[in-house]
Amino acid sequence: MLLVKNLHKSFTLHMLGGKRIEAFSDVSFQVAPGKAVVLSAPSGGGKSSVLKCIYRTYLPDAGVIRFQSPSLGLVDLASLDEHRVLVLRRGEIGYVTQFLKVLPRVSTVDVVSEPLINAGVDAELARRRAVETLRRLRIPEALFSAYPATFSGGEQQRVNIARALIRRSRLLLLDEPTASLDAESVGIVLDMLQDCKEKGTAMVAVFHDRSVAERIADSFYTLRPDDGFVRAAAP
Amino acid sequence: MKQPLLRVRNLSKIFGPGCPRCAADTGPEAGTNICPHCRSVVACHDIGFDLHTDEVLGVVGESGSGKSTVLRLLHFDWEATAGEVMLYENGRSPDGGGTGFDGVNLLSLGSYRQRMIRNRIMGIVFQNPHLGLKMHISSGGNIAERLLAAGWRHVGEIRRQAGELLERTEVPRARMDEPPKHFSGGMQQRVQIAKALSNSPAILLLDELTTGLDVSVQARVLDLIRRLHREMQVATLVVSHDLGVVRMLTRRTLVMKCGRIVEAGLTDQILEDPRHPYTQLMVSSML
Amino acid sequence: MRLQEWIRSTDRSEGGCVDYNFAFLDEGAKREIRRKTLKAVAIPGYQVPFGSRELPIARGWGTGGLQLTLSLIGSSDVLKVIDQGSDDSVNAVNIRKFIESVTGVALTTNTLEASLIQTRHRIPEEPLNEKQILVFQVPIPEPLRFVEPSERETRRMHAEADYSPMWLYLYEDIVRFREITIGARYPVMVNRRYVMDPSPIPRWDVPRLHMAKALYLFGAGREKRIYAIPPFTRVEPLEFDDYRFRVESFEGRCCARCGARNTFLDEVPDDDTGGRTFMCSDTAHCEKRRSGEAPSP
Numbered sequence: 011m012l013l014v015k016n017l018h019k020s021f022t023l024h025m026l027g028g029k030r031i032e033a034f035s036d037v038s039f040q041v042a043p044g045k046a047v048v049l050s051a052p053s054g055g056g057k058s059s060v061l062k063c064i065y066r067t068y069l070p071d072a073g074v075i076r077f078q079s080p081s082l083g084l085v086d087l088a089s090l091d092e093h094r095v096l097v098l099r100r101g102e103i104g105y106v107t108q109f110l111k112v113l114p115r116v117s118t119v120d121v122v123s124e125p126l127i128n129a130g131v132d133a134e135l136a137r138r139r140a141v142e143t144l145r146r147l148r149i150p151e152a153l154f155s156a157y158p159a160t161f162s163g164g165e166q167q168r169v170n171i172a173r174a175l176i177r178r179s180r181l182l183l184l185d186e187p188t189a190s191l192d193a194e195s196v197g198i199v200l201d202m203l204q205d206c207k208e209k210g211t212a213m214v215a216v217f218h219d220r221s222v223a224e225r226i227a228d229s230f231y232t233l234r235p236d237d238g239f240v241r242a243a244a245p
Numbered sequence: 246m247k248q249p250l251l252r253v254r255n256l257s258k259i260f261g262p263g264c265p266r267c268a269a270d271t272g273p274e275a276g277t278n279i280c281p282h283c284r285s286v287v288a289c290h291d292i293g294f295d296l297h298t299d300e301v302l303g304v305v306g307e308s309g310s311g312k313s314t315v316l317r318l319l320h321f322d323w324e325a326t327a328g329e330v331m332l333y334e335n336g337r338s339p340d341g342g343g344t345g346f347d348g349v350n351l352l353s354l355g356s357y358r359q360r361m362i363r364n365r366i367m368g369i370v371f372q373n374p375h376l377g378l379k380m381h382i383s384s385g386g387n388i389a390e391r392l393l394a395a396g397w398r399h400v401g402e403i404r405r406q407a408g409e410l411l412e413r414t415e416v417p418r419a420r421m422d423e424p425p426k427h428f429s430g431g432m433q434q435r436v437q438i439a440k441a442l443s444n445s446p447a448i449l450l451l452d453e454l455t456t457g458l459d460v461s462v463q464a465r466v467l468d469l470i471r472r473l474h475r476e477m478q479v480a481t482l483v484v485s486h487d488l489g490v491v492r493m494l495t496r497r498t499l500v501m502k503c504g505r506i507v508e509a510g511l512t513d514q515i516l517e518d519p520r521h522p523y524t525q526l527m528v529s530s531m532l
Numbered sequence: 533m534r535l536q537e538w539i540r541s542t543d544r545s546e547g548g549c550v551d552y553n554f555a556f557l558d559e560g561a562k563r564e565i566r567r568k569t570l571k572a573v574a575i576p577g578y579q580v581p582f583g584s585r586e587l588p589i590a591r592g593w594g595t596g597g598l599q600l601t602l603s604l605i606g607s608s609d610v611l612k613v614i615d616q617g618s619d620d621s622v623n624a625v626n627i628r629k630f631i632e633s634v635t636g637v638a639l640t641t642n643t644l645e646a647s648l649i650q651t652r653h654r655i656p657e658e659p660l661n662e663k664q665i666l667v668f669q670v671p672i673p674e675p676l677r678f679v680e681p682s683e684r685e686t687r688r689m690h691a692e693a694d695y696s697p698m699w700l701y702l703y704e705d706i707v708r709f710r711e712i713t714i715g716a717r718y719p720v721m722v723n724r725r726y727v728m729d730p731s732p733i734p735r736w737d738v739p740r741l742h743m744a745k746a747l748y749l750f751g752a753g754r755e756k757r758i759y760a761i762p763p764f765t766r767v768e769p770l771e772f773d774d775y776r777f778r779v780e781s782f783e784g785r786c787c788a789r790c791g792a793r794n795t796f797l798d799e800v801p802d803d804d805t806g807g808r809t810f811m812c813s814d815t816a817h818c819e820k821r822r823s824g825e826a827p828s829p
Contacts, residue, residue, distance in 0.1 A: 113471070
């Protein structure tokens with residue numbers, strides 16, 4: 011369903027005289043429906059960068075990201091026009107970031123129900139589903155109408171997961187989704203992810219904790235150290 | 246996939262006589278939008294983008310980048326020097342909110358038809374409320390003017406609609422018959438927004454709508470726009486010098502400098518992986 | 533020497549001597565005015581600019597109407613001139629005498645007999661027919677002057693049919709006073725295209741502009757504009773569905789002279805009693821009724 015081939019990403023910093031920073035190069039892997047690939051690397055930001063390229067928050071420099079979409083057919087996410095990328099983000103590709111980046115002054119329930127509403131679900135139904143999902147993740151009811159910006163790290167992360175899992179995605183990109191969770195919450199999240207897999211969702215994930223990763227991974231893809239490390243090259 | 250609502254191509258506006266070298270010797274590389282040969286101002290040149298139904302598109306850049314010019318050309322306030330703006334109604338008939346000008350270059354029409362199209366499918370909010378509102382006429386009257394232009398001829402219905410719009414934009418209905426000159430800046434902007442939305446437009450044009458407002462008022466106006474967009478599904482063009490505004494409202498962004506688009510992409514990509522030197526400078530300068 | 537005496541003293545019958553042309557205006561001027569009039573008829577309600585000529589009366593005293601009359605009149609025409617319904621006011625008398633002196637046409641006060649009627653601010657009570665032309669004297673031809681001082685802007689507004697400021701004026705009037713307070717000069721929509729100033733006729737006369745049999749011509753000499761309502765043209769006063777256009781009400785009143793209850797009445801202070809009486813504005817019609825020529829109400 012997802013085929014990443016010879017993907018390469020670097021940054022050119024014009025404010026530093028055109029200095030180039032390599033994020034990663036020559037990354038190739040594939041994921042089948044219902045399977046999870048976990049990216050690993052000794053250290054560095056290369057893993058997150060791969061996820062961001064697939065989500066198109068980063069524009070890859072070279073390579074292809076082939077995605078089989080029910081609505082758009084076979085597309086290359088590396089070069090797809092932005093409007094179609096947004097269509098896929100709205101309906102088919104989910105992304106859990108390390109940090110909750112939500113708009114200020116929006117309540118927890120609204121944050122979580124928004125993806126469903128954007129996908130065309132009735133607002134009342136979407137809010138009920140949001141409440142169910144938040145309950146499953148053990149978010150205290152008192153926080154449902156509060157603004158997540160004021161929450162603890164663990165609570166924010168669970169809100170983030172709720173937002174990503176409230177609707178079914180064909181492809182889930184997970185960037186350390188359990189980093190700041192206690193053991194019990196990790197278990198709940200992994201259960202929910204397992205449910206998704208059983209329903210056919212493919213996943214590309216980054217975990218900082220190998221033991222957690224092993225509970226969900228079907229395979230590992232290791233970024234080669236010389237590419238995985240962030241390294242500076244001559245301009 | 247549906248066609249975009251608007252397809253803009255090669256849009257240019259030159260103030261002044263213009264000469265064959267205007268385009269080549271202005272722009273971000275030249276660092277100016279004033280032609281060194283004929284002193285014409287190349288306000289924008291070769292602008293192209295699509296605006297889709299129900300999306301919010303950002304146009305960001307500094308003063309003089311040409312972003313407001315693009316908006317004024319789309320609103321037919323100024324005549325473009327070149328280019329086309331194609332309208333696609335995706336099957337909407339004139340009775341169902343369409344204009345009957347499906348697949349037509351709107352810039353080729355006369356001012357009579359352009360006004361008809363503007364009255365029917367466009368709404369605009371200016372940075373300066375004095376441009377969008379008649380300050381001495383009642384707030385309800387300001388909204389009524391747009392409804393009247395769209396053919397409403399029942400005073401009772403006009404007042405009901407104006408009152409509802411003012412409530413939706415958080416202006417007390419009781420102040421409907423007061424002129425906007427009595428209102429605060431934030432409230433004037435909300436009256437402008439109510440007026441812009443009064444004819445249920447397909448396209449909403451927002452020109453620096455929070456510039457000049459207090460920070461807390463800005464936040465409320467932006468929240469309002471997000472809520473209204475969710476409720477009304479109107480294609481919106483947000484012109485702002487403020488990346489924070491664009492980040493809050495949009496998913497796609499065009500970056501302009503010296504009358505050209507220097508970068509276009511998803512808003513999160515523009516913010517996290519800016520590629521053009523100017524965009525990088527702008528992102529690194531964000532508060 | 534007064535103009536009339538001077539004209540009488542020159543012998544026109546033998547031709548050749550220094551003289552005024554028939555109907556005062558030279559033929560070139562008449563041709564221009566006729567061409568502009570034709571254009572005005574072709575575009576109902578549209579204000580056609582024209583080269584307003586100097587006349588021996590001051591601009592603002594009916595020179596627009598007078599130029600139309602002079603360019604149209606032929607020796608077989610029968611002329612009537614009224615001022616606010618009256619044949620006998622100073623303005624009407626002077627214009628009538630002037631036209632007579634430069635044309636020698638037959639005069640009348642009888643609306644039904646006239647082929648050409650020049651009027652200031654009234655339409656005669658008796659219905660006009662297909663063979664008659666009514667020429668209005670217009671002080672301010674621009675209906676949008678209520679809402680827009682700039683001529684350049686009002687021309688653009690007409691071109692684009694951008695009449696929402698005019699409608700807004702009426703709306704604000706209603707919001708403030710619960711009714712539309714415009715008395716005379718009530719704006720009308722002609723042929724569903726142009727908003728037009730019908731000159732300061734009372735609202736009473738406005739319905740008579742609609743689908744009329746006669747040709748209505750409007751001349752503004754000072755403002756240099758000609759416009760027209762051809763016969764059988766839609767002329768609709770601007771109104772809202774819930775605030776309809778209304779004519780003046782003379783409920784419970786009648787003309788003190790002829791007793792009419794269905795005519796436009798002027799309010800006349802009675803110096804003897806200190807009270808007020810009402811009389812027909814159309815004096816010729818009133819006179820006819822008193823002499824029994826016209827039907828009683």
